[in-house]
Amino acid sequence: MNKYEVLIIDDEPQIGKLLRIILENNDFKVTLATSGKEGILLAANHSPDLIILDLGLPDISGHSVLKELRFWFTKSIIILSVQNSEEDIIQALDNGASDYLVKPFKTGELLARIRSSIRRNNHEDNQKVITCRELQIDFIARTIKKNGEVLKLTTTEYGLMALFFKNEGKVLTHQHILHEIWGVGFQNETQYLRVYIAQLRKKIEDNPDHPIYIVTESRVGYRFI
Amino acid sequence: MAFFKNIHHPKWKQYLISILLVFLISTTCFLLNEYIGNKTVALIFLVMVSFIALTFDILPVLLTATLSALIWNFFFIPPLFTFHINSAEDILMFFVYFAIAVVNAGFTFKIRKEEIKAREKEEKLKSIKLYNTLINCLSHELKTPISTIMASVDTMMEQEDKLSADVQKELLSEINTASIRLNRQVENLLNMNRLESGFLKLKFIWSDINELIFTVIQKLEPLKNEHSIIYKPSDELPLCKIDEGLIEQVLYNLVHNAIIYTPEGTTITIKFSVHDSHCKIIVSDNGPGIPKDELDHVFKKFYRVTGSKSGGTGLGLSIVKGFVSAHNGTVTVENLPKGCQFIVRIPCETSYINQLNNE
Numbered sequence: 001m002n003k004y005e006v007l008i009i010d011d012e013p014q015i016g017k018l019l020r021i022i023l024e025n026n027d028f029k030v031t032l033a034t035s036g037k038e039g040i041l042l043a044a045n046h047s048p049d050l051i052i053l054d055l056g057l058p059d060i061s062g063h064s065v066l067k068e069l070r071f072w073f074t075k076s077i078i079i080l081s082v083q084n085s086e087e088d089i090i091q092a093l094d095n096g097a098s099d100y101l102v103k104p105f106k107t108g109e110l111l112a113r114i115r116s117s118i119r120r121n122n123h124e125d126n127q128k129v130i131t132c133r134e135l136q137i138d139f140i141a142r143t144i145k146k147n148g149e150v151l152k153l154t155t156t157e158y159g160l161m162a163l164f165f166k167n168e169g170k171v172l173t174h175q176h177i178l179h180e181i182w183g184v185g186f187q188n189e190t191q192y193l194r195v196y197i198a199q200l201r202k203k204i205e206d207n208p209d210h211p212i213y214i215v216t217e218s219r220v221g222y223r224f225i
Numbered sequence: 226m227a228f229f230k231n232i233h234h235p236k237w238k239q240y241l242i243s244i245l246l247v248f249l250i251s252t253t254c255f256l257l258n259e260y261i262g263n264k265t266v267a268l269i270f271l272v273m274v275s276f277i278a279l280t281f282d283i284l285p286v287l288l289t290a291t292l293s294a295l296i297w298n299f300f301f302i303p304p305l306f307t308f309h310i311n312s313a314e315d316i317l318m319f320f321v322y323f324a325i326a327v328v329n330a331g332f333t334f335k336i337r338k339e340e341i342k343a344r345e346k347e348e349k350l351k352s353i354k355l356y357n358t359l360i361n362c363l364s365h366e367l368k369t370p371i372s373t374i375m376a377s378v379d380t381m382m383e384q385e386d387k388l389s390a391d392v393q394k395e396l397l398s399e400i401n402t403a404s405i406r407l408n409r410q411v412e413n414l415l416n417m418n419r420l421e422s423g424f425l426k427l428k429f430i431w432s433d434i435n436e437l438i439f440t441v442i443q444k445l446e447p448l449k450n451e452h453s454i455i456y457k458p459s460d461e462l463p464l465c466k467i468d469e470g471l472i473e474q475v476l477y478n479l480v481h482n483a484i485i486y487t488p489e490g491t492t493i494t495i496k497f498s499v500h501d502s503h504c505k506i507i508v509s510d511n512g513p514g515i516p517k518d519e520l521d522h523v524f525k526k527f528y529r530v531t532g533s534k535s536g537g538t539g540l541g542l543s544i545v546k547g548f549v550s551a552h553n554g555t556v557t558v559e560n561l562p563k564g565c566q567f568i569v570r571i572p573c574e575t576s577y578i579n580q581l582n583n584e
Binding site: 198216218 | 404408428430431432433435436437439440443458464469470473576578
């Protein structure tokens with residue numbers, strides 16, 4: 001099997017070195033860029049499977065790099081940054097970041113995010129059935145099964161689950177979910193979302209108070225894992 | 226010195242008040258002139274100028290002195306309704322009055338200036354003291370975990386072959402704890418800075434407080450050791466419109482505080498309820514409580530309860546207070562028969578759309 005190539009765009013040599021050690025140790029091929037311009041150039045030359053991008057770069061801001069990359073780069077871009085304000089996170093996700101991880105990060109979490117991002121790269125868009133542990137969605141029959149048993153879901157609940165399954169492992173912002181399910185003009189009606197998520201959790205989670213499928217990303221949104 | 230007021234009125238207000246006061250007193254005196262005589266009027270004017278000098282700037286005071294002297298001359302010294310003065314005694318009186326008023330104003334102003342200087346010096350000293358405390362606390366709080374990390378790494382690099390696998394594991398776990406502590410300290414400092422810089426902008430969104438509480442409990446799971454954290458959710462609760470990030474931090478700090486400062490094995494209880502126009506979060510523990518005379522101080526920056534063990538930052542509760550105040554809410558602490566409880570009250574909009582009938 002070919003190794004997946006990861007491009008790291010981060011100006012901190014220590015972080016670069018550390019990421020290289022972690023990733024190479026986990027069978028990834030690593031390329032390192034220390035500025036935004038170099039990063040864009042290397043992304044074009046190497047066409048990596050995934051880019052890890054820092055927001056605080058010396059030459060151009062990470063947000064601009066992200067926007068520029070997104071004109072043509074279709075694979076995953078994970079933001080790895082010390083910026084932890086929800087404005088930054090939401091802005092990056094809106095600009096096409098696949099995921100967001102705040103420094104300091106846990107190695108296990110970073111690897112999990114990288115793997116799920118790469119998996120999504122290779123997702124066939126027209127899969128009819130997706131399974132996630134005990135849950136399974138059938139896009140043709142429009143049903144969701146838990147342990148083989150069909151769950152009774154309303155149309156909206158099914159819509160939410162379908163959105164989650166299609167974006168497995170990815171954080172979805174409140175605004176994005178509201179826009180996708182309820183449409184334009186509902187982006188700020190977070191109370192609907194809260195109520196539906198609470199209802200859905202009661203149906204799909206073993207313990208709705210400690211959800212393991214629909215996980216809360218504080219201040220930002222939800223992640224289906 | 227405290228007699229001098231600290232309130233500073235805007236310039237135009239000072240002039241306005243001065244002029245109004247002069248007219249009010251002169252009118253009153255004019256009506257009573259028959260009974261009190263013009264020399265008493267001069268004394269009353271002097272008292273007025275002195276009082277104005279206590280709070281106002283020098284120019285409005287001089288204006289008051291001049292204006293009252295002229296009015297006194299015009300309306301009270303015979304011949305009335307002219308600026309002309311007949312007797313030498315009255316001329317003398319007029320100039321003495323004016324001189325006393327001006328000197329009086331000048332002296333009071335000088336004293337006030339001195340007082341301001343003294344206060345500024347005192348404040349400067351106070352802030353230097355605070356700065357020193359801050360630097361001391363900071364270097365201690367930052368250097369302790371850094372020392373642990375450096376010493377552990379050092380040991381592992383230099384004595385690699387002498388260390389058993391167990392010891393190595395222990396050292397790694399020390400490094401882990403120290404890094405988490407270091408990170409928390411930096412987070413607290415950043416939060417404090419957000420609060421004090423005045424750049425804190427609240428983002429109110431509809432939040433499910435049940436969910437928020439469970440998120441916090443989950444985040445604290447790795448740190449809680451032998452403590453048990455109890456929260457019984459209720460289905461009937463509405464959504465609340467709050468800044469989720471800040472309230473999560475408030476709750477996190479309160480529970481984390483309870484974990485640090487109560488003995489292992491004790492229970493921390495979270496309660497949440499919604500009232501007419503506010504929601505209430507209570508975090509209680511059954512630890513040793515807080516000494517009565519220190520209850521008022523726990524929210525102060527860098528204040529640590531006497532004899533409390535290390536590991537805290539002295540910032541957690543002041544951030545709680547800051548974030549709650551940013552919501553126009555209140556946070557209070559009281560001792561229980563056993564332990565203590567923090568009560569957070571936050572005014573907020575609520576929404577009872579709990580069941581949506583869907584299509």
